[in-house]
Amino acid sequence: MFGLTKKDTLLLIVVAILTMAAPFLLNPFPSGSAMAQFNAGYPDLMQRFVIYGLFAIGFNLLFGLTGYLSFGHAAFLGVGSYSAVWMFKLLSMNVIPAIILSVIVAALFSLLIGFISLRRSGIYFSILTLAFAQMSFNLAYSVLTPITNGETGLQITLDDPRILGVSRTESGGIPVTNLFGAEMRSTYEMHVGSWLFQFNTGYYLCAVLMLLGFYLSIRIFRSPFGMMLRAVKSNQNRLRYTGLNTKPYTLAAFVISGMYAGLAGGLLACMDPLAGAERMQWTASGEVVLMTILGGAGTLLGPVLGAGFIKYFENIFSKINDTILHQWFSALPDGLEDAMVFLVHPFIGKGWSLTLGITFMLVVIFLPGGLIEGGQRIGRLFRRRTAKPAPDSAPSSTPAE
């Protein structure tokens, strides 16, 4: 189906079902219960899952396939956000033109940066992209203030000259982003017993675009173009002596992944029409590298998993504070309770990045293929157990999907 093999179609359908049912799946605990704080099924976080998933899918097309490690992809994310907000300010609050412009601007910007950075490979390429992204960040903060609104960040105001649409609503408020009238922020709440499920328009828009991006990435992985990109990673010298010009291949991959980043940035702005320079900072570029490696670079599903994992940590673990810890350990004797809280304290709240860092180190050391490799190992363990009666029917090992 859709030009995919049976296995890939199955993968796409499973991912589609999971994203569509996310408001249920991410809210397993009834609201009001002690475990409710681990629920991730609220619109803001779900939007982040799919938007950063999209960002990581795009990054993986460059890093996972060609092996070129860009440390400046946040620049494209930021450029996408700024373009989208400008579209809201000048044209219309409809998200379609904003999304289109953010992808186009990110494509042009990545073409320029890619053209220069791809003159070098390896660590020099990484440093060049990092330098460009930091330049963009600093420019957005200072010289380009008329365009980016500097430290405050670019936002929608009451007197924007919106060509198609009104500057302010009848009640005098700022109009909201919408898709032909369907407001991004509108959420349908469903109460089932003590559970609360939230279905957000913005989330579903992002989810559909993420699925589209995922589908395109499968097509690229299976195409001759994708095969050439993997060959770039494997042996550039041989590729050149096989009559292929590696430059346009790497540049195309760079621009495609830049467009994914621009789309993600545009979507961030669609969900919340605000763009700040910190979105372009090197920590944001580093985050997408972490996501891709944590999930499994060069695999189809890995980046999405990694993005979900990191965003979950960032939003859930950071919310746990000492009061909650005291509740957890309240069953223990007093002295022991305090000791446990003292021990766990550095790993939660503001210390969530410590937990993430340790997880990341463990994954890189013990599962170099990322979370996907972990899943494959578990899968193989089960398969071996079931295949024991007939050992020769064991499936031949396939390269990491």
Added chain:
Amino acid sequence: MGLLDIKNVSKRFGGLKALSDVNLSIAEGTVHAIIGPNGAGKSTLLNVLVGKLIPDTGSVMFDGQSVLGRAPHEINQMGISRVFQTPEIFGDLSVLENVLIPCFARRDGPFRMHAFETVTNETEMVEMAEQMLGDVHMLEKRKMQASALSRGDKRRLEMAMCLVQQPKLLLLDEPTAGMARADTNNTIDLLKEIKATRPITMAIIEHDMHVVFSLAERITVLAQGTPLVEDIPAKIKGHPKVMEAYLGTAEV
């Protein structure tokens, strides 16, 4: 005029004359070996042929076109394929994909944005690659990862990758360097088989006299940057000038 014509090529590195006034012509359909003691300029000559080095003087014409200063992919697209001293293959890819890439390179040129086709649907390309793998007796290994192959099989695969492009000229840079005797003989047999089944011109740069004398139809002996003699193998053996170049003095 041959398929490859090297005319008056000289190259200096500082005070060292690596090549001086080299004239060499490789005729279409022959297996031409270039031999010589260490430092004779074999590698420099090879680097000139693949566009890596630009000579100070002279010209290198392939099939009526100059090769000087061209990028490796352009030289390949002109019809020159190269086998390296240590096999250069795509280690992370499957054996079949290794052969598919040159098939696509031959059909689509140096770059094509074929992101919406699917490799497995390109039956024509897959058949071509499988046929080639059959010819070098590696069809049953097509799903293996290339880096897991034995050294001999890697060499075989590299040959298949070059041959599937049906090059006009196959350049072989010490194809048996560092190989065990059995592997060397396998390579010789493979090259003989290739030569017998298809019209191909080969230029072999080689150290190993056993390889040279079992394959070459013409031999050029290079010494101190100049071609000493060029002749058929029978006449090279025991030629006084060759003895002198390899052993020092003719009086020995």
